Amino acid sequence: MEYLIHLGVLVSIYAILALSLNLVMGYTGIISLTHAAFFGFGAYTTAILSTRTNLNFFVTVLVGMLLTSVLSLLIGRVLSKFRGDFVALGSVAFNVIVWSILINGGDFTRGPLGIPGIPRPEIFGFSFSSNSSFLILAIACLLLVFFAARFIERSSFGRVLKAIREDEEALQVFGYRVVHYKLAVFVIGACMAAVAGSLYASYITFVDPSTFTVTESIFMISIIILGGLASNKGAVIGAVVLTLLPEALRFVGFPADIAAQTRQAVYGLMLILLMLYRPQGFVGEYKL
């Protein structure tokens, strides 16, 4: 039971990441391979603030969102100047730069050692120290993000985003400031990823840079492509399937190291096959 709860928390965190990336990549069509950087930025903000000051977890989440929105605004501003697929390449570069900052941050980020001893959230004297109470918190956050994403998608703002994806130039002709819309959704997505990062840091109670590499960004892309681009439901389904897949591999009896590699091989093969035979994923609307 405890194990199922653990999986539930992980699925919720990855579902939040998938939903937020889906806004950027699925609805707006920006291929971003830097999402793990925002995930990590949120996680490290919570980790550093809650181990060195006694700020409340929920305050650190807000600070994390704020800092991440500044960071993502800068990154998005630069990325918006690139054309075509070079956005994807540039975003990889940003992910590596943020990762380098985490790993070379000296005493501030404790480098490859990571930051241990992150406390669980507390509010009005109630502590989410048990995994089951944390699951409730994670699911609450997931629902919040889910409905926020749905609201964005269905608003007039969301319709503009989809139009950008379909034909950016036509929209510019109609007088829309396309760059502003893209930046806005990029920052919103990054903030949501930061929330997932804070949850992750406080749930695992430990962060280190190896969780926030380009590989993790590719993993997030696999989730939303499997579930289906431009579908919130798809993002959640993808997160469930791909988070549970490695656990299933472990149950079949692969040793831990081989299981991790097999998981990667399966993701790789899955990406290839999806691109070849079903680029819209399970329930997606959009084919890149």
Next chain:
Amino acid sequence: MDIVPQLIANSIIAGSIYTILALGFNLIFSTAKFIDMGYGVLTAVCGYGVFFLSSKLGFSLAFSIPVALLVSGLVSFSAYKLIYRPLRARKASGAILLIASLGVLFFLQAILAIIFTSQFQGLSSILTSNQTLELWGGTMTELQVITTGIALVLSLIVLIFLKGSRFGKAIIAISDDEEVSKIIGIDTDNLIGIVFFIGGIIGGLGGILIGLDTGIEPTMGLPWFLSAASAAIIGGIGNVYAGIAGAFFLAFVENFGIWKVAGEWRLTIVFVVLLVFLTWRPQGMFPR
């Protein structure tokens, strides 16, 4: 000892490796017109090929290197035939091809890790002699001098081959306009396949040289790919000659950069240079 000659020597060595890798990347990019992330993993495929044949099976280097190069070329060729060609035939966007190539990268690197474990392997023990040479106060190993030589010879061969042979001219025609090339009777499909084969051999050659100099690991593909792609973009993407200039420019900035900053920021320096170029000079160092 004065450090500057050594830095120059290091820059030349790094620049030679980048030159080789950027050559293959440019050839593939200029014909197939997408960012092939899977290209990087060929360095690991070929490096492990040599490792397996010479260290595990005890073949001589003179036998294992050509075989490994052939394998790497064939892997690249089959990736084209099985994945990229069908995608291109149905006019898939660059984004789909890019994600499929990410899948190739993930899949192959995981397979290598399953077979050979994810440990770092030195290939240098295979070399019998490891003399060092003094050049104007900088030290280079014999292998590094050979690497530089190979880079120069390879660039010359590709140059002559592109200018002089019918085949090379056909490649240039495809990179200018694939549709027109098809109309005038160039078998673009097969030619691009051959380009992938040659690109695979060139990438594999880079991998062997890296392996002999420092070592190989399954995950080496992505960082080397990113450096090679950066060199190609800095020179001017798709332009084979400019890639050489980009490679050496990048190597010098990088090596003098880590002298002033610190070694662990190596990749960050590469990417800052890349981002600067993508932002202000996306056409590369030379006007076009």
